[in-house]
Amino acid sequence: MNLLVLSLSHFFHLLATVVWIGGIFMVLLVILPSARATLEPPAMGGLMKEITGKFTPLANASILVMVITGIIIAVYKEKFGGFFHAGDFWNGALVFKHLLVAVMIIIHFYRGLVLGPRIGRLSAQAAGSPSLSSQVAGLQRFSLNLVKGNFVLGMIVLLVTGVLMAK
Numbered sequence: 001m002n003l004l005v006l007s008l009s010h011f012f013h014l015l016a017t018v019v020w021i022g023g024i025f026m027v028l029l030v031i032l033p034s035a036r037a038t039l040e041p042p043a044m045g046g047l048m049k050e051i052t053g054k055f056t057p058l059a060n061a062s063i064l065v066m067v068i069t070g071i072i073i074a075v076y077k078e079k080f081g082g083f084f085h086a087g088d089f090w091n092g093a094l095v096f097k098h099l100l101v102a103v104m105i106i107i108h109f110y111r112g113l114v115l116g117p118r119i120g121r122l123s124a125q126a127a128g129s130p131s132l133s134s135q136v137a138g139l140q141r142f143s144l145n146l147v148k149g150n151f152v153l154g155m156i157v158l159l160v161t162g163v164l165m166a167k
Helices: 002-038 041-076 089-125 130-166
Strands: none
Touching: 002 041, 002 130, 041 089, 089 130
């Protein structure tokens, strides 16, 4: 039974990682450049809003699955010393990985729950106001930079995971 639980936990943990980090990869490196090359700004904004609306629930579910399966995997892992125990290299790398993932989760939910609604409210008020339009553009750039930051953090998490699996 333990083998089945652990195997399924690893499968769903990896699947959730692929959905979240792979989704960020697709948006930044495929969809956004393609949209910029072929669409005018209003249409591009509409496309990105539609993609975000469909991707965000998948990312949220993936985060939940990663947390739950990560806990299950940790319980079964013999090397695991505790979520904040960094007594040896392996556990120290795991703590580092958990901190990076925590930062990624904070960024994700900040963008979705705070920044996105703020951009939406200001966009609705920005018609004919150059100063509000400029503020909206600045917040949109900041939001995109947060996505880029999460992408870099995600790549580091994957690298650390590779190190943990090899050790």
